[in-house]
Amino acid sequence: MNISQLETLVTISKTLSFRKAGEVLNLTQPAVSAQIKSLEDEFKAILVDRNHPVTLTDRGQVFLDHAEQILAVVEQLKQKLSDLNQIPQGHIVLGTTTSIAIQILPRVLSYFQNQFPLIKTSILSMTSTQVLSSVENGTVDIGICYLTVRSPQVETSILYYDTFEFVVAPQHPLASSKRITISMLKDVPLIMLSPDTLGRRFVDRIFSEHGLEPNIAMELGSSEEVKRMVELNMGAAVVSKLSIASELRRGTLKMISVTELEVSHPVGVMTKSGRYVNSAMRQFLNDLKGMPEDQFIGSE
Secondary structure, eight states, rough: HHHHHHHHHHHHHHHOHHHHHHHTTTTTTHHHHHHHHHHHHTTTSOOOOSSSSOOHHHHHHHHHHHHHHHHHHHHHHHHHHHHHHHHOOOEEEEEEEEHHHHHHHHHHHHHHHHTTTEEEEEEOOOOOHHHHHHHHHSSSEEEEOOOSSSSTTEEEEEEEEEEEEEETEEEEEEEEEEEEEEGGTSEEEEEOOOOTSHHHHHHHHHHHHTTOEEEEEESSSSHHHHHHHTTTTOEEEEEEEEGGHHHHHSSSSEEEEGGGOOEEEEEEEETTTTTOHHHHHHHHHHHTTOOOOHHHHTTT
């Protein structure tokens, strides 16, 4: 058995085709077939069902789990050896929310990639809950999100604190108000984030604690969509304070204090406990954690 054979099996599991696997690996189809046949002969088990589409057998699925673990260990070994060169390099996969990806990461990544051009980054946008699970299962290297749920499999570090604020369009009936209470919102049409987001769960909890039912006019998947609808005076909303700095400066949104919403929420980084931190991740984490909090809040 060799590494190439394991890579071939993993690629077949993703492409469901000997031909496509060969294209990905720059191998001929006969070479792909030969590698799989060699594995099957060595382990005396049928790993691949050759019918169309090609799939792994039950034994193949068991083999795949271990093959992926072996390849991950090999990749860590390569990274450790590369780190001996003392030149930060490699590839980082970041998992974060849409708002953070838009508001924070462009400036951070612009500086970082200018300083360390050998480090490449990919960004996956998801909810905070999904960021946590993605860090746990290794889909992303570093998560940046609200630190509301803790896990023994994940190490965290707080970067700054955010709040959720009530916003309306300048022409909204409440726009002239300075401070209101949650009870005054019971009949106000609200544009809400989807139920799987932290902001939505927070708003639902506050309404529930005060025995109120929110008047939901619309549900949207991201803060950017919510803000656009509020600017059009389609309703009011509760969104991250970090995400509305530019709209407040332009005067397209008005922020109104709501006593019951004055709760701070920690935002920070997540990494998987016990995972090898290569030079690229180490440099990125050091730079990120070294930034003062006001640079995050003022990064608009």
